[in-house]
Amino acid sequence: MPGVKINLVDTTMRDGSHAVKHRFTKEQVAAIAAGLDKCGVPMIELSHGDGLGGSSFTYGFSGTSEFELLSACASQIKNSKLTVLLLPGIGTIEDLKKAYDSGARAVRVATHVTEADVSSQHIAFAKEMGMMAAGFLMMCHMASPERIAGEAKKMESYGADYINLADSAGYLLPDGVKERVEAVINAVKIPVGFHAHNNLGFASANSLAAVQSGATYIDGTLRGLGAGAGNTQIEVMSGVLNRSGYETGTDFYGLMDLAQNAVDPVMNRPQVIDNGSLMLGYAGVYSSFLLHVYDAAKKYNLEPRDILVELGRRKMVGGQEDMIIDVAYGLSQNR
Amino acid sequence: MKKVKVAVIGPGNIGTDLMYKIFRSEYLEMGLMAGIVESEGIKRAASHNVPVSTEGVNAVAARKDIKIAFDATSAPAHTKFNGPLLKGAGIISVDLTPAALGPYCVPSVNLNQLRNEPDINMVTCGGQATIPIVHAIERVAGAAYAEIVACISSKSAGPGTRANMDEFTETTSRAIEVVGGADKGKAIIVLNPAEPPLMMTNTIMVRVKDPSVGIGRITGSINEIVSELKAYVPGYHLRVPPIMDGDKVTVIVQIEGQGDFLPTYSGNLDIINAAAITAAEKIAQRIIAEGGV
Numbered sequence: 001m002p003g004v005k006i007n008l009v010d011t012t013m014r015d016g017s018h019a020v021k022h023r024f025t026k027e028q029v030a031a032i033a034a035g036l037d038k039c040g041v042p043m044i045e046l047s048h049g050d051g052l053g054g055s056s057f058t059y060g061f062s063g064t065s066e067f068e069l070l071s072a073c074a075s076q077i078k079n080s081k082l083t084v085l086l087l088p089g090i091g092t093i094e095d096l097k098k099a100y101d102s103g104a105r106a107v108r109v110a111t112h113v114t115e116a117d118v119s120s121q122h123i124a125f126a127k128e129m130g131m132m133a134a135g136f137l138m139m140c141h142m143a144s145p146e147r148i149a150g151e152a153k154k155m156e157s158y159g160a161d162y163i164n165l166a167d168s169a170g171y172l173l174p175d176g177v178k179e180r181v182e183a184v185i186n187a188v189k190i191p192v193g194f195h196a197h198n199n200l201g202f203a204s205a206n207s208l209a210a211v212q213s214g215a216t217y218i219d220g221t222l223r224g225l226g227a228g229a230g231n232t233q234i235e236v237m238s239g240v241l242n243r244s245g246y247e248t249g250t251d252f253y254g255l256m257d258l259a260q261n262a263v264d265p266v267m268n269r270p271q272v273i274d275n276g277s278l279m280l281g282y283a284g285v286y287s288s289f290l291l292h293v294y295d296a297a298k299k300y301n302l303e304p305r306d307i308l309v310e311l312g313r314r315k316m317v318g319g320q321e322d323m324i325i326d327v328a329y330g331l332s333q334n335r
Numbered sequence: 336m337k338k339v340k341v342a343v344i345g346p347g348n349i350g351t352d353l354m355y356k357i358f359r360s361e362y363l364e365m366g367l368m369a370g371i372v373e374s375e376g377i378k379r380a381a382s383h384n385v386p387v388s389t390e391g392v393n394a395v396a397a398r399k400d401i402k403i404a405f406d407a408t409s410a411p412a413h414t415k416f417n418g419p420l421l422k423g424a425g426i427i428s429v430d431l432t433p434a435a436l437g438p439y440c441v442p443s444v445n446l447n448q449l450r451n452e453p454d455i456n457m458v459t460c461g462g463q464a465t466i467p468i469v470h471a472i473e474r475v476a477g478a479a480y481a482e483i484v485a486c487i488s489s490k491s492a493g494p495g496t497r498a499n500m501d502e503f504t505e506t507t508s509r510a511i512e513v514v515g516g517a518d519k520g521k522a523i524i525v526l527n528p529a530e531p532p533l534m535m536t537n538t539i540m541v542r543v544k545d546p547s548v549g550i551g552r553i554t555g556s557i558n559e560i561v562s563e564l565k566a567y568v569p570g571y572h573l574r575v576p577p578i579m580d581g582d583k584v585t586v587i588v589q590i591e592g593q594g595d596f597l598p599t600y601s602g603n604l605d606i607i608n609a610a611a612i613t614a615a616e617k618i619a620q621r622i623i624a625e626g627g628v
Contacts, residue, residue, distance in 0.1 A: 056521055057482050057540040057583065088500040089524040114528045115489060117497045315529035322484040322538035326587050329575045 005247045007217045009164075009193065010036050010234055011045040012263060013069070014085050016225035018049035018288045020268055023063040026072035028266050032222070033073035035258035037080045039251040041234070043106060043217075045083040046073055049227060049288055050319065051110060052084055052091030052099055058322050059090075059288070067102045074103025081106045081132060087319060088118045093125050100129055108164060109155075110136035112317045113143045116151035123158040134193070134217075135160035138318045141171040141284055145183030152184045152192075162191040162217055167206065168318055170199030170228055170281040174209035181213040193217025196232045198224055199281025201273055203232040208240060222259040225267065228287030229277035235259050276304045283312030292321050296328040306331060337628045339619035340366030342395040342426075344417055345407035346376025346387075348493065348597060349431060349604060353405050354380060355595035356612045362619040363612070366401045369394050392417040396424035402622055403427045403615050409495055410434040410502065418454055427618055428454040429611050433502040439510045442613040443467045443563045450621050455614060458510040459503050460603035461485030461522060461537060463610045464571075468539045468586050469515030471560040472577075475552050476584075477544030481517035483507065486525045488532035491601035500524060517541065535590045535602035536574065543582050550579040557586060567613045568606050569593065 013029050029046060036044050047066045048054030055062040066084075074082055083106040084099045096107060107126045109119040119135060126133035135155025140148055152163040163184055167177065177194065184192050194210035196203040196219070207218050218241075220234030235255035241248050276290050285308050293311075297304040310327045341363050343350045350368065357363045368380035371391045381387045388394035395404050404426050406413050413434035421428045430437065437454030440446060444467055449455050457463065465483040472478060485507075487496075496503060504522045511520025527533050543553070554577045564571045570591030578585045590602030597604050622628060 056523065057542075057585075058484055058523060058538070089504065089526070092501040092504055094501070094505070112526065112528065115497075115526050117494075118500050118526065120498060121501065314533075315527070317525065317527050319523065319525040320484075320486060320527065322540075322587070323486070323536070325538070325578070325585060326536070326575055329578075329587075 003245060003247065004216065005249070006211055006241055007042050008234055008237060008248050008250055009043040009045060009083070009217055009219045010041045010221065011219050011231065012221040012225050013044070013046035015049060015227055015231050016221045018227035018291065019225050019230065019271065020266060021291065022048055022055065022060045024069060025064060026068060028262070029069045030072045030076050031262045032258070034076035035254070035262055037077045039254040039258060040249045041080055043083045044073065044077065044080045045085060045108070046070055047084040047099070050090055051087040052095035054090055067098050070099060070102035070104055083108060085110055085136070086122055087111070088122055090319060093122060096122065096125065100131065104131070106132035106134070108134040108136040110138050110166070113137045113140045113148055113151060116154040119155060120158040123155065123160050127159040132161050133159060134162045134164050136164045136166060138166045138168045139286065140165045140167055140180055141169055141176065145179045148180055149183040149187035152188050156188045156190055160190060162193055163188060164193040164195055164217060164219070166195035167197060168286050169284045170197030170203065170287055171284040172206060173200070173202060174205055177206045177209045178213045181210045181215050185214045191216045193219065195219035197226065197281070197287045198229040198231065199273065199277045199287060204236055204240060207232045207237055208244070211241065211246060222255065222263040223267065224271045225263055226287070228280045228290050229273040230271040276308065279305045279308040283309050285312045286316065286318045289321060289324060292324050296324045300328040300332040302328055302331055336361065337623050338362055338364040339403060339622050339628055340364050340401050341615060342367040342369055342398070342401045342404040343407060344369045344392055344395060344404055346370040346374055346380060347407060349608060350405070350407040351376050351379060352596040352604060352608050353407060353611065354385065356608055360612060360616060362616045362623065367395060367398060392420050395426065396420050401426055402627065403429060403618060405429045405431060405611055405615070407431045422453050429615050430454060430456045431607060431611055433459065433506045435506060439514050440614050441466045441510070441514045442567065442610050443560055444470045444514050446614055446617055450617055457607050457611050457614070459507045460607040461503065461524060462507045462510045463606045464535065464537045464588060464590055464603070465539045466510055466515045467560045467564055468557060468588065469511055469517055469541060471556040472541045472543060472553055472584055473516035475556045476546065476548040478515065478517035478541050479544050480519045480542040481511050481515055482521040482523070482540045483511065484523045484525065484538040485603070486527055486533065486536045487603050488535070488600050489526045489528040490532045491597070491603055492526050532600040534600050537588050539586045539588070541584045543584055546579070546582045550577060553577055553579070553584055567609045570599070570602060570605070
């Protein structure tokens with residue numbers, strides 16, 4: 001309902017890390033973080049795109065260690081909470097400790113939508129450290145609203161401060177967002193948020209649907225920089241929510257200027273819905289697979305769409321980037 | 336033929352599957368299934384005429400005829416109670432928890448060096464599936480860095496694994512270095528809930544020190560170790576044979592379990608159990624040869 005405070009969570013330097021192949025520099029992140037803080041964005045997320053510890057053959061090596069990037073941001077931030085993403089199975093509590101020492105004060109612990117119980121240790125540890133902790137359920141198009149509500153309740157019981165639903169494949173349409181957000185809101189006592197991808201062109205529409213369904217945390221990135229076709233464009237959302245009568249406390253003009261001055265120059269490719277991105281959303285494939293699929297398609301002389309459709313058919317989940325080679329190899333053998 | 340009496344501590348899925356594998360062993364005989372409460376696993380063991388106890392490790396330590404115990408409980412239980420008690424009683428521990436009181440054991444790599452250890456640790460399922468490949472690459476081309484991704488079906492990841500993902504990644508990473516021989520190791524685990532459940536799949540990526548060795552010799556070394564692995568894990572096979580890209584070698588393996596007690600997609604549980612049995616049989620052969628039975 002209008003008048004409600006909506007917390008915009010910027011993830012330009014986390015989800016956007018995929019789009020720059022994990023090559024952010026200290027200077028770039030310091031400028032972006034300083035700008036976001038000045039514009040009143042309450043949470044600023046930074047880590048490898050696949051979360052802490054994501055720097056690897058499988059997900060791509062980071063140009064600069066995420067801990068150095070965090071430290072570079074921490075010194076620029078006065079009011080925002082520096083936030084990291086952690087996927088149990090990739091990142092560890094040891095990584096979280098280092099992130100804390102580098103200035104992170106919030107963590108979003110992400111699991112596949114049906115696997116919330118792998119987050120208990122990490123959420124509990126974050127709370128012990130006095131950090132804010134969110135439970136982050138990925139690929140939420142793959143489970144029913146009832147199932148998601150059950151998983152969200154588990155994360156609440158581990159101590160999560162809010163639950164964030166992620167449409168990691170950019171597959172959902174507004175109705176699907178609404179029923180999922182409402183189911184979780186009815187099941188838990190903590191706030192609920194939403195993370196969109198623009199693979200079908202619905203990132204902003206889905207984010208607005210989430211807010212209208214009661215979500216109070218919305219993820220976005222400057223220029224929409226992110227995996228696949230990118231995320232909800234945060235400067236757009238700042239304007240849209242303002243016009244719809246919601247309070248975000250962010251500086252709309254400031255975010256526009258920041259996107260133009262600090263993010264446009266670092267973009268490798270325009271953040272559009274190219275054919276591969278469209279297929280991610282259509283087939284329900286984890287958005288960060290995209291650039292790896294393009295690489296594999298080139299290597300094996302395949303059509304990226306064929307690889308993406310097969311990954312979707314096999315129901316691959318976030319983190320299974322290694323299976324792109326498996327699929328490409330298999331397709332190349334059957335040619 | 337003489338057999339060595341063994342105990343299984345922890346009558347859950349792992350422990351029960353171990354029991355069925357022990358029934359098939361030429362060298363091992365089920366002397367005791369020990370739990371701490373009445374359970375399905377205890378009942379199942381009793382129905383096969385295996386002696387059972389709910390006194391846990393104490394029942395094992397009291398049995399003078401038992402020489403080897405498989406610990407399928409938890410890391411804290413092995414560290415605090417089972418490990419020390421078994422050692423005190425002169426019973427060799429084959430530890431399937433991530434406790435790692437004793438050295439890591441990956442049978443196709445280092446079993447011969449561990450025959451006299453009082454406590455050996457079976458690393459993790461992902462470690463058993465991937466470290467032999469890391470080693471096979473390392474022994475011919477060196478390994479500056481090795482990374483593995485283990486994909487396990489959600490249904491075959493038990494509550495112990497789920498509650499402690501870091502134990503899996505950290506133990507496996509260390510063993511990639513200590514046993515696999517890589518200068519630096521990294522392990523990633525992903526749970527996939529697809530139905531029907533996916534077979535356990537593992538990707539191994541190694542940055543070799545000497546790419547001039549060439550893919551031919553690397554593949555030869557890998558094929559050699561795969562045939563050794565197949566001796567105790569018949570369902571082990573290369574999904575994607577070695578691919579070389581500069582100094583990076585990628586291999587993808589898949590493991591279909593033997594379906595002794597657990598479903599065949601649980602190749603992760605099958606391989607750690609099969610490795611534990613292989614290790615115990617080696618130890619049993621030594622005990623028999625020394626006249627200890």
